[in-house]
Amino acid sequence: MTDVRTALAQAAGRLDAAGVASARNDAELLLVHVLGTSRAGLLLVDALDDAQAAAYESLVVRREAREPLQHLTASAAFRYRELAVGPGVFVPRPETESLVEWGLGVIDSLDVAHPVVVDLGTGSGAIAGAVASERPHARVHAVELGESAFAYAERNLSGLDVDLRHGDLADAFADLDGSVDLVLSNPPYIPLTAWESVAVEARDHDPALALWSGEDGLDAMHDVAATAARLLRDGGAVGAEHADVQGESAPAVFVAHGAFDEVRDQLDLAGRPRYVTARRVRR
Structure with missing residues (x-):
């Protein structure tokens, strides 16, 4: 003993x-x-x-x-749910809960019976699952490109009313163009040049598809902005997570796109720049 x-x-x-x-x-x-x-x-x-x-x-x-704790327990807590995770899927972080909280506030402000919400690059299904479980009147759609991650999302979203699709966020949901109230995304945002500074747990165990995003870390953010511009109705909102060093460069992506106003950067609970929000301008 x-x-x-x-x-x-x-x-x-x-x-x-x-x-x-x-x-x-x-x-x-x-x-x-x-x-x-x-x-x-x-x-x-x-x-x-x-x-x-x-x-x-x-x-x-x-x-x-330095194998991730969540891989060893096969579980990760995200808001009020326990998610199945493991090799091949990004382990959701507590910081992303701030983005979800903002998104729920947007949903609550809408005077529509069934708000349409899209989660771009859902990974484990963390964001989509939180929205669907906490705001069951919303019509939630999610897309994931990675095959292993998609399998985890299927498992984690089972029993929830979520339209989950396997594909690239850059060209997803053409059937929803112009009809979406809210787009949420936690895209990959780590610059390829930052390899040495990334924690071993993420660098060696999270899927590369969920981490790296070009030389400046903003390749996927450009895709999120373009897809959100296509999907959102006039006045619809988008929120996308970024690294804490991208508090200026991530919002600049949405400003430069030209389809958005009210572009603002938002802080997480630790007071660090964490996600950008914007509104679709009238066409």
Whole structure:
């Protein structure tokens, strides 16, 4: 038998030494996963049996190698839902919840029975699933190009009223042109030149399709702007996430396009530039 508190302390120390920023948190969540309990439930466990200790050790070793926590638990929390994730799909980040919150506010401001919402590059289905579950009167559409990611989106959106399609966000939903109330997107936005600065968990485990976007990181943002201009009705809104260093360059994409006004950059809960919003001008 292995003492739980000793095992946790040792695991947290090893993860910290390996460069894991949230070492204690991850050590606890891995043990929660092994035991099939909750964080509160850990307080009721004094010792691990041999099988539990071996399973925990295996996961700690993999986390020491900087395999993402969410891959090890096969789950990621996003707003009020738990999403299935793993190799081949981008792990949703808490920062994206700010974009969703803004989008829900847009939906709530509309005087229409069934707002039409499009999620460009849905990945795991995080944004589309949040909107569909929290605003079930909305008609939600989502598109994803990556085959593995699309499979995860199918799983995560099962049971929700979402029109999920396999394809490129650059030419998606021609049948919806001019009829969409809200476009949301968390596109790839990392410059190819920033490879060294990207966290190992993302760089080595998130799909390249969800990360890299040209020399300046804005190739996909240009596609989002063009697709949103085509899809949105007059006065419709778009919100797209970007890197915190793109607080000026991402909005500039929408200004330069010419189809938008009210172009503004928005901060996340940590006060960092996080997403750009705009309105479709009248045609």
